[in-house]
Amino acid sequence: MKVILHDLGLQSHEQLLTKCDEALFADGKYAPCQGCFGCWTKHPAECFIKDKLQKACRVLGRADELIIITKNLYGAYSVPIKNVMDRTIGASTPLSTFRGWEMHHVLRYKKHRLMKVLVYGDITDKEKETFTYMVKRNALNDGYKKTEVLFFTSAEEAEAAL
Amino acid sequence: MKTLFINCSPKKSFSASSYLAAFQRLFVKGEKVTKKLRNKTDYAGMFQELQDADTVVLCMPLYVDGLPSHVLAFFEEAEPFFLENGLRPNLYCIANNGFIEGRQNESLMRVVENFCQRAGINWQGGVGIGGGVMLNVTRVILMVQAAIFFALYLISGIQTGKFWNTGYLAAFLPNAGVFLFLNAGVISFLLLMGLHINKASFFGKHYTRILIPSLVFVPCANVFFFILSLFQGGLFRGWLAKK
Numbered sequence: 215m216k217v218i219l220h221d222l223g224l225q226s227h228e229q230l231l232t233k234c235d236e237a238l239f240a241d242g243k244y245a246p247c248q249g250c251f252g253c254w255t256k257h258p259a260e261c262f263i264k265d266k267l268q269k270a271c272r273v274l275g276r277a278d279e280l281i282i283i284t285k286n287l288y289g290a291y292s293v294p295i296k297n298v299m300d301r302t303i304g305a306s307t308p309l310s311t312f313r314g315w316e317m318h319h320v321l322r323y324k325k326h327r328l329m330k331v332l333v334y335g336d337i338t339d340k341e342k343e344t345f346t347y348m349v350k351r352n353a354l355n356d357g358y359k360k361t362e363v364l365f366f367t368s369a370e371e372a373e374a375a376l
Numbered sequence: 377m378k379t380l381f382i383n384c385s386p387k388k389s390f391s392a393s394s395y396l397a398a399f400q401r402l403f404v405k406g407e408k409v410t411k412k413l414r415n416k417t418d419y420a421g422m423f424q425e426l427q428d429a430d431t432v433v434l435c436m437p438l439y440v441d442g443l444p445s446h447v448l449a450f451f452e453e454a455e456p457f458f459l460e461n462g463l464r465p466n467l468y469c470i471a472n473n474g475f476i477e478g479r480q481n482e483s484l485m486r487v488v489e490n491f492c493q494r495a496g497i498n499w500q501g502g503v504g505i506g507g508g509v510m511l512n513v514t515r516v517i518l519m520v521q522a523a524i525f526f527a528l529y530l531i532s533g534i535q536t537g538k539f540w541n542t543g544y545l546a547a548f549l550p551n552a553g554v555f556l557f558l559n560a561g562v563i564s565f566l567l568l569m570g571l572h573i574n575k576a577s578f579f580g581k582h583y584t585r586i587l588i589p590s591l592v593f594v595p596c597a598n599v600f601f602f603i604l605s606l607f608q609g610g611l612f613r614g615w616l617a618k619k
Contacts (some may be wrong), residue, residue, distance in 0.1 A: 246415075246446040248386050249437060255601060256608040259619035272619050288490040290442050290483075293452065297445035307616045310475070310594050317475040317594055323618055339492050348483040351539035352440040 215276050218376075220283035221294045222369055233376055236273050236283070240294035243299070253304035259322060262306065267301040274298075275305030275323040280358070281330045284371050285339040286365075289344030289348050304354065314354050321357045329358040334372040377406035379573060380429040380465075382437035383420065384413045384447045392512035393435040395468050396505065400433055403570025407570050409484065413450055422450070423457055431466045431573055433495075434488065437508065438473035441483045451491045458495040466498045468569060472508025476593045478583035481505060485581050500572065501579035503565045507586030507593060511559060513600070514586075518555045521548065559587050 216234040220226065227239040244265040252262045253271065261268050274280065285292040291299065306319035331349050346363045354360045366372040380400060385391035401408050409425055426432070437445055443451070456463070458555060469488045471481040481504030492499035506512070525548040533539040554564070561584035572579040586593070605611040 246386065246449075247439060247444065249391075249439075249444075251601075251604070252610075255605040255610040256613075258610050258614050258617065269619075275618075287448060288451065288494060290448065290487045290490075293445050293449045296440070296442060296448055299440045299442075301444050303440065308598075308605060309616070310611075311598050312594070316477055316480065317590060317597075320616075322616065325440045338490070338493070340493070342484040344483065344490055347486065348441055351480075351483050354507070355441055355521075372392075 216279045216281070217273060217277035218281045218283065219274070219295060219298060220281075221285060221292050222283055222373060226369075226373055228376070229373070236277075237278055238270060238273065238286075238298065240292070241296050242256075242294035242297065244297065246297050247303075248299035249307065254308035258304065258307075261301055262315075267298060270298060271302035271304035271322075274302045277326055278325060279328045279330070281332065281376065283332045283334070283369075283376075285369070286333050286335045286341060286345065289337070289341030290348060299352075313357070316354070325357040325359060327358070328360045328362065329353050329356070330362040331364070332365065332375060333363065333371040334369045337365060377430045377574075377576075378428055379404050379406060379408050379431040379433060380425050381408065381435065382408040382413050382432045382538055382607065383410060384434060384444065384450075386414050386444060386446060390512070390516065391437070392472050392508040393437055395512050395515050396472060396508075396562070396566070397433070397435040400435070400470060400570060401568050403567050403573075404431075404433075405574050413447065414444060416449075418448065419453060423454075424559055426454075426457070426465070429465050431468070431576065433468045433470065433573065434502075434505065435470045435535075436472075436484075438471055438481050439482070439483050441486055442533070443484055451495075455491065455495040458497050461535070464497050466500045466573075466581060467492055468500050468573060469493065469502030470505065470566070470569075471502065472505040472509070472511070474509040474597070476506045476585055476588070476590050476597075478506035478585045480506065481583065482581070500577070501569075501581050503562075504571055504581065504583040505565075505585065506583070507588065510588075510593070510597065510600070511586050514555055518551060521551050561585060561587055
């Protein structure tokens with residue numbers, strides 16, 4: 215399953231829907247994670263906050279290929295995108311194991327094939343380094359076999375590259 | 377010199393970040409203020425405190441290899457605030473994550489450093505701590521034990537009329553010793569960072585952890601989540617199922 219997570223806007227969302235199996239528009243109209251671990255310990259793979267991200271981890275967890283289109287913010291994801299990622303840790307289980315000689319959570323779903331991140335907006339060389347490093351960390355954490363990080367000056371360019 | 381400690385945990389109380397902030401406060405001289413950053417309603421008070429802060433110490437949990445989204449949102453507002461007001465405080469960061477390796481906080485540290493560069497403030501480094509959740513659990517256990525021992529001491533004192541009784545203290549001390557041992561790495565690095573905060577000097581990035589071998593820590597973490605899920609009911613609601 216190909217999933218696109220983006221912060222591009224509603225108009226782009228309609229377009230992106232035609233290019234994947236599931237598209238998640240990170241519009242920021244949802245609450246941030248409260249760090250309660252309830253999506254692991256109380257109601258697995260479901261957040262206690264009743265908004266559009268309540269069961270979003272089930273979509274990201276099933277992605278074979280995840281494409282994230284995000285604005286750069288200090289070498290990290292934009293706030294709405296990071297909010298989605300924080301609220302979807304239910305895609306893994308509370309149990310831990312060793313992966314890449316480090317402690318990580320056991321995945322709830324199978325391993326994923328590709329995590330592709332398209333970053334747009336003003337970005338410094340150091341932020342590019344940070345972003346590339348962070349995506350590799352995300353891939354290890356979430357069980358992605360391959361990563362790709364591409365940088366674009368504008369959102370339009372990033373969208374067109376798909 | 378004023379140091380502002382910002383507890384960035386979204387939790388109302390008993391967070392690992394609040395515990396680490398409290399520890400760091402012990403090693404810092406001068407005026408000290410601690411504020412919580414949980415949501416947008418905290419911004420106004422935070423900006424007021426930042427006006428005359430010489431040093432800022434951010435204490436936060438690692439969320440998905442980065443900053444919690446509500447902290448990133450605050451950074452977006454703080455960047456123009458620092459630039460427009462010409463403020464250049466020294467910034468230090470204490471990050472903690474649930475995994476055992478403190479180094480897993482590296483990407484968070486890099487993002488904070490990038491923020492400092494954009495906002496024109498002085499990045500002075502920080503400590504990345506592994507096993508933050510477990511350290512916090514040891515803190516809570518020690519507090520409960522201390523309360524129990526103190527209650528027993530009081531009851532025995534009232535019953536016997538003898539308050540000079542070191543038995544309970546002697547029974548409590550080994551527990552405190554274990555706590556101090558597990559926290560030794562964290563305490564050492566926070567002490568060192570405190571010295572740098574007091575001198576307003578560059579500390580750099582350092583990583584430490586709860587002093588337990590990884591092979592012991594991982595099963596302990598699994599048992600912890602098993603018990604938590606048992607009491608909260610998740611264990612019976614498709615705990616590991618592909619939902």
